[in-house]
Amino acid sequence: MVLLFSVEPLQLFQSEKGSVRLKKNGNGNGNGNDAIYYQLGNCFMCGAEGIPITKFPIFRQDVFGINNDKVPVCRDCADLFKSCIKAPMNNILKNYRTSYDLTSEAFLRGMEIDDVFLELIWAKSILGHQREIDHIIDFSEPENCPICGHKKLTCHHIRKRAVFGENNFIVYFCRKCHDRLEVLVTTGEDFALKDNYLEFRMEIDSMINNLRGVNATNILKQNALREGAGSYQFA
Numbered sequence: 001m002v003l004l005f006s007v008e009p010l011q012l013f014q015s016e017k018g019s020v021r022l023k024k025n026g027n028g029n030g031n032g033n034d035a036i037y038y039q040l041g042n043c044f045m046c047g048a049e050g051i052p053i054t055k056f057p058i059f060r061q062d063v064f065g066i067n068n069d070k071v072p073v074c075r076d077c078a079d080l081f082k083s084c085i086k087a088p089m090n091n092i093l094k095n096y097r098t099s100y101d102l103t104s105e106a107f108l109r110g111m112e113i114d115d116v117f118l119e120l121i122w123a124k125s126i127l128g129h130q131r132e133i134d135h136i137i138d139f140s141e142p143e144n145c146p147i148c149g150h151k152k153l154t155c156h157h158i159r160k161r162a163v164f165g166e167n168n169f170i171v172y173f174c175r176k177c178h179d180r181l182e183v184l185v186t187t188g189e190d191f192a193l194k195d196n197y198l199e200f201r202m203e204i205d206s207m208i209n210n211l212r213g214v215n216a217t218n219i220l221k222q223n224a225l226r227e228g229a230g231s232y233q234f235a
Contacts, residue, residue: 043074045081045211056081058204063190064197071208084211086162088203092196093163093189098126101133103188104158104171107181108137108146115187122188124195133158133169141172150174156181 041053055070158169
């Protein structure tokens with residue numbers, strides 16, 4: 001939860017236990033009884049001391065399960081860290097081009113796709129098996145959804161833009177079928193990230209060392225994050 005200092009009319013109260021209570025004025029819902037508590041501490045990244053902090057998870061719990069790997073950061077650094085955390089994940093996922101292709105191809109063919117199938121095509125053993133899909137998948141825009149026949153279509157990038165950058169590997173589905181495919185892709189990505197935990201850990205450690213002591217606000221203003229490039233500029 002993020003503490004917004006500029007919101008009015010809010011007042012900040014410091015408790016004896018080193019936490020911050022955010023209390024609403026006026027006679028709104030709860031009449032000020034619905035206070036929210038924030039821990040006071042030092043920001044791991046910028047070094048600011050005695051400020052409200054949030055503990056930001058390093059490893060997504062929906063992927064790696066419940067864990068205590070969290071970084072105490074202030075609001076600005078939390079925004080930066082949230083943006084940065086994508087780069088190490090994308091660096092790993094870039095190696096799974098064939099897995100992205102196979103997932104969409106199987107979906108287009110109407111195959112039954114379960115977790116066993118996804119774990120197989122997103123395994124490390126698939127790395128290095130490159131294949132061209134230009135002659136396998138029809139990239140022309142159809143009149144109807146190839147899965148259900150619905151007429152209102154959305155475009156799906158087989159090779160995810162956040163990972164591979166802008167590309168023309170686009171197929172078309174209705175919104176409902178598109179969402180089904182996105183769930184399958186996300187599940188596959190989760191398998192790949194779990195399978196590369198040690199590599200991911202090394203990239204995360206390197207990233208945190210680079211971030212320590214940076215001016216988060218200036219970095220964000222410079223738009224240092226290059227979407228799709230899987231890297232972050234700190235200069």
